[in-house]
Amino acid sequence: MPLALLALAIGAFGIGTTEFVIMGLLPEVATDLSVSIPTAGLLISGYALGVAIGAPPLIAAATRMRRKHVLMGLMVLFIIGNAVSALAPNYAILLVGRIVAALCHGAFFGVGSVVAATLVAPHRRAGAVALMFSGLTVATIIGVPAGTWLGQQYGWRSAFWAVTALGVAGLLAVAALVPSQPVDPEASLRQELAAFRRPQVWLALAMTTLGFSGLFASYSYVSPMMTEVTGYGAGAVTWLLILFGVGFFTGNLLGGKAADRAPMATILVLFTALTVVLGTFTFTSHYKIPAAVSLFLLGAVVFGTVPPLQTRVMQEAPGAGTLASAANIAGFNLGNAIGAWAGGLAISSGLTYDNVNWVGALLSASGLVLAVIAATTSRRGTTAVASQEPDTADRVSTRV
Numbered sequence: 001m002p003l004a005l006l007a008l009a010i011g012a013f014g015i016g017t018t019e020f021v022i023m024g025l026l027p028e029v030a031t032d033l034s035v036s037i038p039t040a041g042l043l044i045s046g047y048a049l050g051v052a053i054g055a056p057p058l059i060a061a062a063t064r065m066r067r068k069h070v071l072m073g074l075m076v077l078f079i080i081g082n083a084v085s086a087l088a089p090n091y092a093i094l095l096v097g098r099i100v101a102a103l104c105h106g107a108f109f110g111v112g113s114v115v116a117a118t119l120v121a122p123h124r125r126a127g128a129v130a131l132m133f134s135g136l137t138v139a140t141i142i143g144v145p146a147g148t149w150l151g152q153q154y155g156w157r158s159a160f161w162a163v164t165a166l167g168v169a170g171l172l173a174v175a176a177l178v179p180s181q182p183v184d185p186e187a188s189l190r191q192e193l194a195a196f197r198r199p200q201v202w203l204a205l206a207m208t209t210l211g212f213s214g215l216f217a218s219y220s221y222v223s224p225m226m227t228e229v230t231g232y233g234a235g236a237v238t239w240l241l242i243l244f245g246v247g248f249f250t251g252n253l254l255g256g257k258a259a260d261r262a263p264m265a266t267i268l269v270l271f272t273a274l275t276v277v278l279g280t281f282t283f284t285s286h287y288k289i290p291a292a293v294s295l296f297l298l299g300a301v302v303f304g305t306v307p308p309l310q311t312r313v314m315q316e317a318p319g320a321g322t323l324a325s326a327a328n329i330a331g332f333n334l335g336n337a338i339g340a341w342a343g344g345l346a347i348s349s350g351l352t353y354d355n356v357n358w359v360g361a362l363l364s365a366s367g368l369v370l371a372v373i374a375a376t377t378s379r380r381g382t383t384a385v386a387s388q389e390p391d392t393a394d395r396v397s398t399r400v
Contacts, residue, residue: 002119005131007170007177008112011075012135014166015105017143018082019047019136019336021163022098024148024223024241025156027234032156033091037224038344040091043098044220045340050099051333055106055326063322067111068180074104074111075171079164086160097160106333109133110326113310115178123260125314130256130307137252137303140245145238152234195317195324203374204313207367208331209338211271211309214278214364215302216339217346218357219244222295225353230291243292247299255304263308263315264375270308271368273301278361285354306332339363 022029022043030040062070081101088094109132116132117125143166151159195201218225226232226240251270258266277297284290310328317324342363343356351359 003177004119004179005116005128007173008071008116008132009135009138010173011071011108011112011170012132013139013143014075014163014170015078015108016136016139017147017166018078018101018160018163019105020140020144020241021147021151021159022047023220024144024237025151025159026221026223028151028156029094033094035091037221038348041220041340041344043095044216045337045344046095047098047102047105048216048333048336048340050102051105052330052337054103055110055330056323058103058107059110059323059326062107062111066180067115067322068174068178070111071108071115071174071178072171074108075167075174077101077104078108079167079171082160082164082167086157086164102333106326106329109329110322113314113325113329114322117314126259126263126307126311127256129310130252130259133252133303133306133310134249137245137248140248140299141242142245144245145242148241149238152238193323196327198316200316200374200378201313201324203370203377204309204316205327205331207267207271207370207374208305208309208313208328209335210363210367210370211274211305212302212332212335213339213342214274214335214360214362214367215298216336217343217360217363218278218281218339219298220336220340220343221347221353221356225285225356226291229285229352229354230288232288240292240295244295244299247296247301248303251300251302251304252306254300256307258304259308259311263312264371264378266308267305267312267371268368268375270301270305271364271371274298274305275361275364275368277301278357278364281357281360282354285357 026037026040029035029043030037033040058074078101081097081099081103083097084100085094085097088097112132113129116128120128147159147162150162222240222244223237226237227234232240255266255270277294281291281294281298284294310325313324313328339360342359346356346359347353
């Protein structure tokens with residue numbers, strides 16, 4: 001494994017920790033800042049919107065910059081945002097800090113995905129992207145549960161100070177290990193934007209958004225769901241988050257391997273599984289062991305989609321992978337915002353925490369419909385090209 005992938009994984013670890021740790025601390029934040037849990041849940045949506053809004057313009061501004069320098073600058077922004085969150089005297093300032101930290105998220109993973117793909121042979125690119133994202137999945141196993149425990153024991157601010165320190169570690173790792181690749185002399189914003197004329201790029205972005213909105217409609221409220229519906233004590237939330245993180249880690253690695261062989265087929269299978277798991281979680285959330293198993297499966301299935309989704313959008317945007325990759329990360333987090341908002345709206349409207357899983361299942365099912373459309377239209381395009389160029393049929397068909 002190239003050491004540069006390790007540096008990217010360290011940065012991803014810090015970013016993943018700050019994104020998800022708030023979910024285990026919603027009750028503490030709500031109590032300390034005198035807001036409701038659904039209102040505190042907007043800290044999740046605010047972060048996600050910061051990712052969605054920040055990624056494309058930051059990438060556009062950095063088109064002519066060395067990718068290593070871009071990654072370092074993004075980690076500095078991450079550090080500042082988390083320090084502001086730790087010092088926030090009220091809810092509004094905490095939300096600002098979350099958004100500032102979020103601005104770097106999509107651009108970091110977008111640029112990092114392209115860097116990771118350039119470090120290995122073409123047939124191993126999905127696996128390399130998965131290795132970078134393994135930092136985020138390890139964050140759900142170690143960083144998020146540790147941050148949740150720290151916040152419960154010493155106040156939620158301590159978790160954000162710990163994340164700030166992780167940002168410093170990520171900055172140093174990128175500075176030391178990521179190679180300083182030359183700027184592509186042909187790179188231009190116009191070339192990057194041209195990729196968005198392709199319908200398949202928009203389909204890929206849309207199914208990413210809907211798939212992850214399904215997850216976050218449920219997972220954003222996992223802490224109160226596990227305590228108020230399933231009957232776990234508050235102290236068990238940490239271990240449940242670790243279990244969910246193990247699912248993330250497992251799904252990410254297996255999804256990366258499967259995506260190197262058949263990315264679209266992997267997406268279809270996993271979106272189907274995600275819809276089923278979310279639907280059944282409504283019932284299994286009432287029983288401790290089945291709820292824990294469902295939480296593991298939810299993590300494994302949803303994060304198994306990340307490598308194939310990220311690889312597909314880069315594949316469908318040849319010559320403009322950086323902006324398309326960042327836009328897909330924005331799609332993941334726009335799904336985060338939509339899901340957290342939809343789940344909070346459902347709860348505020350009277351749905352119980354277990355029934356909010358139906359909202360997630362409906363959203364993920366919509367993503368599955370788009371995936372079927374993408375696969376079908378992509379096959380038609382491949383067939384048309386193959387009929388015109390028989391000698392390249394095998395090469396083209398591997399894209400589906």
